[in-house]
Amino acid sequence: MSAHETIENQGALLDSQMPQSPAEYVRAYLRRLRAGDLGALPIIVGLVIIAIIFQSANANFITPRNLVNLVIQMAGITVIAYGVVFVLLLGEIDLSIGYVSAVAGVSAAILLRDSLTNPALSWMDWWNVIPIALAIAAAVGFLHGLLITFFQLPSFIVTLAGLLAWNGVVLLIIGPGGTVVIQNAVVRDLASAVLPPIWSWIIVGVFVAIYGINEFWTMRTRLRAGLRAKPASIIIAQIAFMSVIGAIIAYVFNINRALNAEALPQQGMPVIAVIMLILLMLLTFVAERTRFGRYVYAIGGNKEAARRAGIRVERIRVLVFMLSSFMAGCGGIILASRLKSVATDAGGGSLLLYAIASAVIGGTSLFGGRGKLSSAVLGALVIASVDNGMGLLNLSAGVKFIITGLVLLAAVVVDALSRRRQSQSGIR
Amino acid sequence: MSENAFEEDRRHDAQDPIYSGTPLLETRGVSKRFGAVEALSQVDFDAYAGEVVALVGDNGAGKSTLIKGIAGIYGFDEGETYFEGKQVSIHSPRDSASLGIEVVYQDLALADNLDVVSNMFLGREWLQGKSRLFGNLLPLSEVEMEQRAVATLGELAVTTLQSVRLPVASLSGGQRQSVAIAKAVLWNSKLVILDEPTAALGVAQTRQVLNLVRRLAEKKLGVVVISHNLHDIFEVADRITVLRLGHKVKTYITKDTDQQEVVHAITAGQVKVVPGMSS
Numbered sequence: 001m002s003a004h005e006t007i008e009n010q011g012a013l014l015d016s017q018m019p020q021s022p023a024e025y026v027r028a029y030l031r032r033l034r035a036g037d038l039g040a041l042p043i044i045v046g047l048v049i050i051a052i053i054f055q056s057a058n059a060n061f062i063t064p065r066n067l068v069n070l071v072i073q074m075a076g077i078t079v080i081a082y083g084v085v086f087v088l089l090l091g092e093i094d095l096s097i098g099y100v101s102a103v104a105g106v107s108a109a110i111l112l113r114d115s116l117t118n119p120a121l122s123w124m125d126w127w128n129v130i131p132i133a134l135a136i137a138a139a140v141g142f143l144h145g146l147l148i149t150f151f152q153l154p155s156f157i158v159t160l161a162g163l164l165a166w167n168g169v170v171l172l173i174i175g176p177g178g179t180v181v182i183q184n185a186v187v188r189d190l191a192s193a194v195l196p197p198i199w200s201w202i203i204v205g206v207f208v209a210i211y212g213i214n215e216f217w218t219m220r221t222r223l224r225a226g227l228r229a230k231p232a233s234i235i236i237a238q239i240a241f242m243s244v245i246g247a248i249i250a251y252v253f254n255i256n257r258a259l260n261a262e263a264l265p266q267q268g269m270p271v272i273a274v275i276m277l278i279l280l281m282l283l284t285f286v287a288e289r290t291r292f293g294r295y296v297y298a299i300g301g302n303k304e305a306a307r308r309a310g311i312r313v314e315r316i317r318v319l320v321f322m323l324s325s326f327m328a329g330c331g332g333i334i335l336a337s338r339l340k341s342v343a344t345d346a347g348g349g350s351l352l353l354y355a356i357a358s359a360v361i362g363g364t365s366l367f368g369g370r371g372k373l374s375s376a377v378l379g380a381l382v383i384a385s386v387d388n389g390m391g392l393l394n395l396s397a398g399v400k401f402i403i404t405g406l407v408l409l410a411a412v413v414v415d416a417l418s419r420r421r422q423s424q425s426g427i428r
Numbered sequence: 429m430s431e432n433a434f435e436e437d438r439r440h441d442a443q444d445p446i447y448s449g450t451p452l453l454e455t456r457g458v459s460k461r462f463g464a465v466e467a468l469s470q471v472d473f474d475a476y477a478g479e480v481v482a483l484v485g486d487n488g489a490g491k492s493t494l495i496k497g498i499a500g501i502y503g504f505d506e507g508e509t510y511f512e513g514k515q516v517s518i519h520s521p522r523d524s525a526s527l528g529i530e531v532v533y534q535d536l537a538l539a540d541n542l543d544v545v546s547n548m549f550l551g552r553e554w555l556q557g558k559s560r561l562f563g564n565l566l567p568l569s570e571v572e573m574e575q576r577a578v579a580t581l582g583e584l585a586v587t588t589l590q591s592v593r594l595p596v597a598s599l600s601g602g603q604r605q606s607v608a609i610a611k612a613v614l615w616n617s618k619l620v621i622l623d624e625p626t627a628a629l630g631v632a633q634t635r636q637v638l639n640l641v642r643r644l645a646e647k648k649l650g651v652v653v654i655s656h657n658l659h660d661i662f663e664v665a666d667r668i669t670v671l672r673l674g675h676k677v678k679t680y681i682t683k684d685t686d687q688q689e690v691v692h693a694i695t696a697g698q699v700k701v702v703p704g705m706s707s
């Protein structure tokens with residue numbers, strides 16, 4: 001900023017505290033867009049393009065039935081990617097999440113199986129087995145975190161070792177049988193159960209209401225404190241927009257998707273979609289509204305600054321690796337539920353890469369300090385759409401991986417370009 | 429050598445009422461070794477409330493080492509530190525912060541990705557509610573923090589920021605430095621230490637920061653400024669302490685000395701004229 005501007009800007013701070021007019025708000029948004037701060041826009045455009053391509057190649061892509069499949073397919077990756085976002089925000093990486101998810105999945109499956117045959121374990125049921133499996137996952141993350149912080153090792157190496165070692169542990173636990181079938185009805189239904197149709201509307205309504213109340217509450221407290229706030233008309237417009245999108249989603253979930261018109265109707269929102277949504281809201285709150293989240297961003301942005309500010313950096317890092325493994329555990333149980341069994345290949349294949357790619361495609365930086373929880377959902381939606389769409393086209397796994405790789409590349413190129421634009425226009 | 433200089437300071441200082449009371453901060457005979465390097469040896473240093481004292485010396489003279497010791501980044505190997513007349517032992521940045529000592533480091537300790545408010549409150553966020561165990565998960569009091577940040581920036585007349593919700597990365601060097609300084613005063617601090625606050629700043633921004641430094645002293649804070657720019661120092665400092673190779677050479681009262689004399693002290697007489705120096 002030149003001296004001239006500096007003088008002209010005298011008093012600008014006071015101006016900025018005045019309430020904003022809607023026109024001003026929209027202008028500011030457009031200015032940010034032009035400056036390269038695109039937010040979720042590129043990925044939404046990308047999703048639309050993907051949808052158009054697959055729909056024109058196979059008319060089954062956008063059908064209520066396939067969209068519900070898509071949600072169920074993306075659930076495991078999404079939940080694991082929530083944890084990845086926190087790790088990436090720190091500027092670290094966790095390569096062990098695939099097999100840690102399998103450790104949780106197989107632990108739950110074995111405990112549930114043995115509870116049927118072993119009288120000493122008969123007290124076990126889904127409601128205590130799932131917490132136990134998640135606690136095991138969190139303990140694994142605690143171990144990774146301790147190794148990383150105590151010996152000052154790179155997270156890449158420690159979690160690479162974890163990737164190998166936990167794969168081995170999964171193989172040993174499953175043993176020669178090869179597959180552990182899950183018989184517990186609740187766990188089997190976790191990934192596939194749907195709620196009665198009325199709940200689609202209730203959930204969308206509650207979600208929009210929470211959003212609206214939060215926005216208006218924030219506006220009120222900010223205005224009372226004499227601070228600049230988002231204009232009410234903009235909030236109303238956003239609520240209206242979300243209501244329309246929510247209504248479309250609820251409507252689509254409630255269309256009967258049974259293939260045979262005589263069969264029992266299949267309709268309603270999958271339980272797993274609600275779980276994803278609740279986790280998203282909870283973790284977004286943790287990341288953006290709490291001290292813990294603030295510290296994660298601060299450490300990712302400037303570790304030394306965080307340390308000098310008195311933040312117990314190592315403690316936060318351990319907690320984040322615990323959170324990452326915990327979320328991987330949640331994902332592992334969802335994946336086990338989807339397959340209704342855990343086999344020796346659990347946690348392998350493309351799971352790890354898909355989870356990390358989801359966070360990155362969604363716009364979370366690998367270098368720390370930049371990203372959002374919602375990026376995990378958007379990224380996972382892209383990955384699962386490509387995977388699902390190419391499955392419909394009967395394309396081979398080879399083609400699938402190449403295309404997914406290109407999508408990842410496209411996402412980071414768009415991100416890099418928008419970042420360059422931003423640094424040129426001085427936003428970052 | 430340092431013993432004599434100390435005595436001389438006292439006689440000198442006694443003429444000005446500001447220096448007749450207890451110093452806000454005083455170090456006596458502090459030393460610090462890094463392996464074979466003796467970064468500081470037997471340094472006496474003091475700073476009073478309401479004054480700006482400059483710490484000067486060539487590269488490697490031990491300036492940053494002295495203030496890092498005062499800030500508790502690492503401990504001194506020997507010597508004592510007094511704050512408001514009482515002997516204190518400072519082992520961590522938390523200790524110095526709780527005494528009311530704030531440091532603005534040479535490499536700015538701001539997180540680029542966070543906004544101005546978040547940076548000013550980093551590590552000391554205000555929370556909605558209280559909990560020993562789950563404090564990390566309580567909601568932040570964003571509105572109150574923002575109000576306070578705006579008020580503090582206003583008091584210091586830092587008026588060039590567009591918004592306190594912009595990420596620090598988007599600010600100019602002078603604005604960042606202003607934020608770092610405002611962060612230091614936010615906590616009812618008594619002593620603010622600035623390590624080369626105007627290095628890498630342009631003319632207008634240097635002016636902005638120097639004005640800010642003067643304003644801190646007017647608010648009865650003690651201010652220690654490290655700088656290589658004698659011109660700036662003569663403009664802003666009440667006293668000038670010179671370090672050379674880890675030893676304290678002398679403390680000068682700014683109005684009783686000139687750049688020639690200070691340069692002589694910094695370089696042990698080897699350099700007589702500095703390019704661009706006013707005589």
Ligand SMILES: Nc1ncnc2c1ncn2[C@@H]1O[C@H](COP(=O)(O)OP(=O)(O)OP(=O)(O)O)[C@@H](O)[C@H]1O
Nearest residue numbers: 462465466467485486487488489490491492493494
């Ligand atoms: N962490 C450290 N480890 C080893 N030596 C150090 C360390 N910090 C400082 N030193 C040494 O101590 C001496 C004093 O360094 P210091 O950083 O205090 O100088 P300075 O006066 O701040 O210099 P500058 O003007 O360049 O900032 C130097 O010889 C330096 O190499």
Ligand SMILES: [Mg+2]
Nearest residue numbers: 491492493534
């Ligand atoms: Mg230095």
